[in-house]
Amino acid sequence: MTSAFIRYEGNTPKNRIMEFLVTFAIEDDYSMMDITKHSKVSYATLKNVWGEFVKEKRVVFTRFVGKAKMYKLNVKSPIIKKFIEYYWKIIEEESEEKPKISYNSAPSAGAVSAQHI
16 A cells, blocks of 8 residues: 555655655664665665765764664754655645545445356
8 A cells, every 4th residue: 555645746766765764764773774675665776866865964874783884864954854744744634635434324235145057
């Protein structure tokens, strides 16, 4: 199931990476392998865009765990702060737009029988 953000902004590797970072990497840090696994982006694709993410300070290095570098979303960046607000606004509006279904007022579905030939 795709999120409201991905449906609204498009299913691109950058959007999937940013969605993962906004959802999980604000407080916790992750290795690039973890990010590829959870955002469903190949490692090669992540490597292609990661330099841009670091240069634009979307992510910050936090520490080493063994040989792995750990990163998290740069919540000190004013641009990232606005992006986080934007992301959650899309999610919020999507949840408000869905009609509430009451089980008392929903039409009941009857059983369907198969006809034997």
